[in-house]
Amino acid sequence: MYPYNYHRPTQVAEAVALFKASDDPMYLSGGMTLIPTMKQRLAAPTDLIDLSGIEEMSGLNATAEVVQVGAFTQHNVVARSAQVQATLPVLAQLAGLIGDNQVRNRGTIGGSVANSDPAADYPCAIVGLGATVVTQQRSISGDEFFKDLFETALEPGEIITRIDFPVPTRAAYRKFPNPASRYAVVGVMVADFSGSIRVGVTGAGPCAFRASGIEEVLNRELSADAVDGVEVPDAGFNSDLHASGEYRAHLVKIMAKRAVADLLHS
Ligand SMILES: Cc1cc2nc3c(=O)[nH]c(=O)nc-3n(C[C@H](O)[C@H](O)[C@H](O)COP(=O)(O)OP(=O)(O)OC[C@H]3O[C@@H](n4cnc5c(N)ncnc54)[C@H](O)[C@@H]3O)c2cc1C
Numbered sequence: 001m002y003p004y005n006y007h008r009p010t011q012v013a014e015a016v017a018l019f020k021a022s023d024d025p026m027y028l029s030g031g032m033t034l035i036p037t038m039k040q041r042l043a044a045p046t047d048l049i050d051l052s053g054i055e056e057m058s059g060l061n062a063t064a065e066v067v068q069v070g071a072f073t074q075h076n077v078v079a080r081s082a083q084v085q086a087t088l089p090v091l092a093q094l095a096g097l098i099g100d101n102q103v104r105n106r107g108t109i110g111g112s113v114a115n116s117d118p119a120a121d122y123p124c125a126i127v128g129l130g131a132t133v134v135t136q137q138r139s140i141s142g143d144e145f146f147k148d149l150f151e152t153a154l155e156p157g158e159i160i161t162r163i164d165f166p167v168p169t170r171a172a173y174r175k176f177p178n179p180a181s182r183y184a185v186v187g188v189m190v191a192d193f194s195g196s197i198r199v200g201v202t203g204a205g206p207c208a209f210r211a212s213g214i215e216e217v218l219n220r221e222l223s224a225d226a227v228d229g230v231e232v233p234d235a236g237f238n239s240d241l242h243a244s245g246e247y248r249a250h251l252v253k254i255m256a257k258r259a260v261a262d263l264l265h266s
Contacts, residue, residue, distance in 0.1 A: 002044045008053045012136045012159055015049050019157040022047035027159060029072060029111035032103055057110070057161055062087040065167055071110025071160040079104060090171040090189070091129075094121050097175060099182050110160040113145070116152045116207050118238055119183035121175065123208035126163065128189025128200025129171065134162040146207035168193045172262035174255040175203070178242055185243050186251035190218070190259040197222065199256060204237050204248045214256050222264070224257040 005022070009015040019025045026045035028034055029052075037043040051057060057072040062083040069078060069091075078084055079096035098104055098112075098121050112122045113133060125131065126142040133140040135158045145153050154160070168191040175187030184203035188211070191198045197218040199211040217226045232252045237245030 001038050002041065004038075004045055005047045006050065007047060008050045010053045010055070012054055012056065012161060015051060015054065015159060016136060016157055018047065018049050022049075025049055027051055027114075029114075030074065030106040030108040031111075032099075032107040033111065033115050033117070051110070051159070060084060063167075067091060067165045067167060069109050069163050069165070071113075071162055072108050073110075075099075075104040075107050075109070075112075076101070078109065088129075088165055088167055088171075090173050090191075091125055091165060094125055094173045094189075097121060097173075097177070097182065109163055113163065114152060114154060114160055116146050116148075116150050117183070118149055118206055118208075119178070119185070119203045120208075121173075121184055121187055121202060124173065124175075124184070124187045124189045124200045124202035125165065126200070127208045127210050128173070128198055129165050129168060129191050130193075130198055131166070132164040133160055134164060135160055139164075143210065146209070149206040151207070166193070168198075169195075170263050170266045172259040172266060174258040174262065176251050176255060186248050186255055188252060188255035188259050190256060190263050192222070192263060201252055204245075204252050206236070206238065211252065211256065214252075218260065222260065224260045224264075227253055227257045227260060 023046040025047040028048045028050045058070045061068045067088045075095045075098045084092040131142040171191035173189045175184040186203040189200040199214045202208045213230045232249040234245035234249035237248045239245040
């Protein structure tokens with residue numbers, strides 16, 4: 001790890017000012033991705049701006065319509081929240097499937113979403129539930145947020161402060177986890193908003209996306225069998241030592257079918 005300057009602001013505006021005043025800064029959240037990357041010398045920020053001291057970025061608020069999660073909220077806080085379990089159980093379940101206990105105790109929703117790892121779970125909830133990513137300067141629609149591999153709509157210095165999840169009538173998430181890391185080889189979220197179906201996919205492509213073909217058939221007939229008739233092209237899908245693009249396309253349908261079955265029994 002190269003040397004760096006460490007800052008721990010207590011306000012979002014202070015963090016942004018520190019970012020602007022530094023040569024090559026990075027925000028630090030749970031450090032679950034950033035610290036190992038720095039240790040391998042794949043990232044060498046001159047300044048680390050630790051977001052852990054900014055109180056307004058932590059915690060949860062749930063109403064019947066929306067669940068708001070502060071960006072610095074750890075995965076285990078979401079997984080164990082009685083409010084989230086009661087209002088948006090699929091989000092608590094998804095958070096509980098991330099990595100292991102150590103990762104869930106340190107990793108944060110803001111870090112996960114800003115990182116846009118192609119195999120991360122939360123991005124699937126962002127697109128599948130149509131969440132809004134809130135920063136210090138604007139609100140970004142979940143459909144517009146993920147751009148490519150590790151690339152998002154965030155501008156340099158922009159901080160995710162909160163994520164707002166609309167509460168669906170019902171929803172289900174299924175993932176095929178990598179047995180070592182638990183990252184999603186493929187994960188699928190199916191959400192029913194009063195008869196209007198959204199389907200989010202993670203793990204298959206360079207970033208999370210909506211599966212419009214599956215949405216179309218499920219909007220006509222909400223059944224697991226309906227997914228059989230959908231063609232999921234594997235063009236542009238990830239292909240690596242864990243799974244080929246073709247196998248990932250197959251998994252998208254299988255996970256979608258299982259999620260629909262769960263949703264119908266919820
Ligand atoms: C062994 C292991 C297993 C894992 N398994 C899974 C899994 O199964 N599923 C899964 O989804 N994830 C998994 N993860 C990822 C983990 O859950 C974290 O979400 C991820 O590492 C990033 O979160 P963090 O809070 O630690 O962010 P950090 O590592 O601190 O930051 C990550 C990046 O986001 C930027 N950033 C952080 N917060 C903000 C913010 N508020 N605004 C703007 N930019 C910001 C940082 O500058 C950095 O570039 C795993 C990680 C490990 C190490």
